Amino acid sequence: MTATLAIGTRKGLFLASSDDDRRSWRLSSAHFPGTAVYAVAFDTSRPVPRLLAGIDSSHFGPTVTVSDDYGATWQEPDHAPLAFPTDTGVAVERVWQITPAGPVVWAGTQPSALWRSTDGGLTYELVRGLWDHPHRPDWGAGFGGQAIHTILPHPDDARKVLVAMSTGGVYRTSDGGETWAPANRGIKAYFLPDPWPEFGQCVHKVARDAADPDSYYAQNHHGVYRTTDGGDSWQSIAATLPADFGFTMVTHPARGGTIWSFPLVSDGRREPVDLRCRVFRSTDAGDTWQPQHQGLPDDPYYPVVLRDAMCTDNATTAGVYFGSRAGEVYASRDEGETWSTVAAHLPDVLCVRAVIS
């Protein structure tokens, strides 16, 4: 059994692997050195998982490339994997998310657009139903740009997909992407004159519950929320967190109600609470949270963990992973109880994804 952790950074993709049940890790040199990797994913529906990377050269633009041998070789079609139709008059600026789901690979980009691939992630078609949504002219851009960064296909109904964007909020479809509706009731947008708008929220990340596909957890630009009705309404689950700001939201791969977060002080103070490097876990769907930090740095800690820089793997006893903007990557093989260092001194970590195969 090998664990593989893909680490996307501002300057390349690194692959860490472990053959001893995630106790020790070997780290590769950089793939795509000097190139930002904002999105990475494993497609585990194949006999050998396909690794997909959304890479973004500051000079030569974005693209998606795939590997069927854990990064030994990469393939990319001659044509642009994602390209806006001519009538839109816009160009893809960055690939923020890649989400394999059975025969489909979804992608989310900046500007906010959803894409669908049926050839394993080599060619993507714009989902026009969302692109043509009448709300789109009013979607905003945060500091990181305007992007769809979360794509959550329903595990039992291929017609249902939930996406989240900054800024704009949560949208969902139940007809395969033809029509979309906002699903932000209960999520506060304190930065708008009307703090309870239909859309316009700055949702940083959403994750789906492992046991109940209609339950989701959201880390907002201030505010941590849960829905149990597929997004019809959201309720705060921040009461026992030390702060309600942050970027990450991660769920257990199989056990319902177990989630992890890396809280930050506030919008204006983007650093861990009390400068302590702590992950917070809830095992009751966010009703209560407990800090986890054994093995993490004890000294004052300033780095931020970005929205896709935390993940779990697919083991029964889940591994949990996160990377910081200071280039450190930590792993837990016991659901956050203890942590060890996978890598340090890397470029800013933008995303991590892990698979056991």
Place this chain on the structure above:
Amino acid sequence: MPVVLVPGALRAEAGGEGRLIVGADGSLRAVLDEIGQRWPRLERRLRDETGVLRRYVNVYVDGEDCRRSGGLDTPVPAAAEIQVLPSVAGG
């Protein structure tokens, strides 16, 4: 025929070649269109899907920055040397 000089960072997208001899002349757009036909992965790293030259890609036609000499309409004589250079960018 015009010659296109490819920077090292992009040679993998040009079959490993640093000098590409193209048949098209007349305008830079025509040259890039031909590159798009023959080396599509190279061309899409120079222009986005709207056809605009990427912000941090500079192209010089016989030593003149195309952005100061007509953009994609910059004239390309038959014996022109077209140099592609990444601009000063990054962090």
